[in-house]
Amino acid sequence: MRTIAIINQKGGVGKTTTAVNLSAALAEQGQRVCLIDLDPQAHASLHLGVTLREDRGSVYQVLTGDTRLSEVRLLIDDRLWLVPSHLDLAAAELELAGEVGRELVLRDKLVLDDSEFDYLIIDCPPSLGVLTLNALTAVKEIFLPLQPHFLALHGFGKLLRTVDVVAQRLNPGLRLTGVVLCMYESGTRLAAEVTSDVKEFLAQQRSPTAVCAGAESFQTRIRRNIRLAEAPSFGQTIFQYSPDSNGARDYRQLAREVLGLPLDDDAVSSRGRASAIETVEASLL
Numbered sequence: 001m002r003t004i005a006i007i008n009q010k011g012g013v014g015k016t017t018t019a020v021n022l023s024a025a026l027a028e029q030g031q032r033v034c035l036i037d038l039d040p041q042a043h044a045s046l047h048l049g050v051t052l053r054e055d056r057g058s059v060y061q062v063l064t065g066d067t068r069l070s071e072v073r074l075l076i077d078d079r080l081w082l083v084p085s086h087l088d089l090a091a092a093e094l095e096l097a098g099e100v101g102r103e104l105v106l107r108d109k110l111v112l113d114d115s116e117f118d119y120l121i122i123d124c125p126p127s128l129g130v131l132t133l134n135a136l137t138a139v140k141e142i143f144l145p146l147q148p149h150f151l152a153l154h155g156f157g158k159l160l161r162t163v164d165v166v167a168q169r170l171n172p173g174l175r176l177t178g179v180v181l182c183m184y185e186s187g188t189r190l191a192a193e194v195t196s197d198v199k200e201f202l203a204q205q206r207s208p209t210a211v212c213a214g215a216e217s218f219q220t221r222i223r224r225n226i227r228l229a230e231a232p233s234f235g236q237t238i239f240q241y242s243p244d245s246n247g248a249r250d251y252r253q254l255a256r257e258v259l260g261l262p263l264d265d266d267a268v269s270s271r272g273r274a275s276a277i278e279t280v281e282a283s284l285l
Contacts, residue, residue, distance in 0.1 A: 003110075003120045003139035004177070007163075010155050011126035014182030016043045017228055018254075022143075022245070025255035027080035031118040034073065038106075038135055039125040040092075045084040048076050049235025058086040063134070064095050067276040069113045077237075081117075085186050093130050099224035103170055106134040128162050136166045141177045142211075148181055148194035156201070160212055167211045169227040181244035181253065219263065220254040224249070226233040252256040 006019040013148050016039070023035040035043040038059060045052070053056055061067035062083070069083055076082050096102040110120070122135045136142070142163060146156065160176065167174040179198055185191050195217065202215050222228075228247035238247045253263055 004141045005122045005135040005139045007124040009128050014145045017143045020047045021238050021251040023121050025251045032079050033119045034081045034117045036083040036122045040090035042085040044123040047232040050084050052086050058084050060088040064094050071279050083238040102135040137170045140173050145180045145182045148191040149184045164211045176215040179217045182222040184223045219259050223252045238254050
């Protein structure tokens with residue numbers, strides 16, 4: 001089973017959109033996927049049309065009590081399950097603060113879970129607190145959604161330094177697999193510049209012990225698409241809401257890339273056009 005945390009301490013970069021739609025795209029490709037919503041805002045749960053009543057269990061009960069993951073997990077669609085979140089999860093940061101081994105609670109719960117999945121994907125909160133640490137100790141891979149603008153890039157190095165500390169002290173096998181460029185506009189100079197800076201930064205991480213050693217930007221870029229922004233308000237994935245939109249096409253391509261499958265010819269040619277534009281733009285900077 002591949003275990004992946006979708007993480008960025010900055011909000012509004014496409015983190016939850018990527019967690020939900022990549023999970024759905026992998027399920028569409030025949031994979032058994034469990035998505036854990038570890039954000040107290042419960043945006044991934046809302047995106048999938050799940051609004052919990054007060055008497056229903058969530059990941060909060062899993063982290064703070066004896067509840068098992070299987071007791072709160074919901075079947076959302078064919079081969080797609082969700083461990084939902086609730087606003088109560090915000091209290092977990094305080095409740096776990098005094099616990100010994102508070103960063104390992106989710107990892108221990110996963111060990112007790114005997115359900116079989118091909119992919120476990122965790123949507124992390126936009127912060128680097130106890131909940132995010134639980135995710136980072138429970139997985140082997142990190143996908144980092146990044147909006148190509150200066151402020152998003154500014155926190156990139158800080159986030160990786162934090163992840164490095166977690167890897168050294170709590171989870172030696174943790175690695176950054178790749179950066180997912182979201183809300184991408186290939187016709188802008190800024191997108192070309194930030195993309196180039198990210199590639200250059202990752203290429204410089206040659207130490208085999210670095211958490212981002214071998215990481216790359218995914219070839220698939222998630223284009224800015226209004227349908228992706230609209231889908232959560234209907235409680236649907238992009239494939240349910242607008243299956244022929246650019247957003248759906250992009251997340252299907254990202255899923256194929258994650259699975260190691262060849263990209264569709266249309267996507268390759270589109271990426272080639274985008275790369276050509278970036279080269280021209282970069283030369284004008």
